[in-house]
Amino acid sequence: MINGDKKIMKTVATDRAPAAIGPYSQAKIIGGLVFTSGQIPVNPATGNVETDDVAKQTEQSCKNVKALLEAAGTSIDKVVKTTCFLADIADFAAFNAVYAKYFTSSPARSCVAVKDIPKGCLVEIEAIAEI
Numbered sequence: 001m002i003n004g005d006k007k008i009m010k011t012v013a014t015d016r017a018p019a020a021i022g023p024y025s026q027a028k029i030i031g032g033l034v035f036t037s038g039q040i041p042v043n044p045a046t047g048n049v050e051t052d053d054v055a056k057q058t059e060q061s062c063k064n065v066k067a068l069l070e071a072a073g074t075s076i077d078k079v080v081k082t083t084c085f086l087a088d089i090a091d092f093a094a095f096n097a098v099y100a101k102y103f104t105s106s107p108a109r110s111c112v113a114v115k116d117i118p119k120g121c122l123v124e125i126e127a128i129a130e131i
């Protein structure tokens with residue numbers, strides 16, 4: 001979106017994905033792209049992480065990303081890049097099996113193991129998609 005030479009940034013907010021747990025937005029749109037914040041496996045209806053199974057946590061994180069993208073006016077098929085964080089790289093195969101069901105367009109991706117993820121989660125996913 002361009003207004004003269006100035007790009008307009010829009011904040012995306014939806015109750016179909018978890019509310020931000022800090023001073024950040026769920027997602028931002030600028031220049032025809034949406035940038036999501038990392039989505040952990042919080043059920044937006046309850047505000048809780050409801051499982052300690054990595055596959056089920058990946059499923060909820062993917063659902064949260066999908067909900068944000070839809071609220072931004074795009075879809076998971078238009079994702080061009082994801083960054084994925086795992087608490088344990090040994091969970092990569094289980095994570096990847098679920099991830100592949102959602103991100104069928106095979107966007108570019110980085111996937112790394114990190115020391116800690118908020119709320120003790122096992123997975124976090126962020127995405128950049130075309131509007």
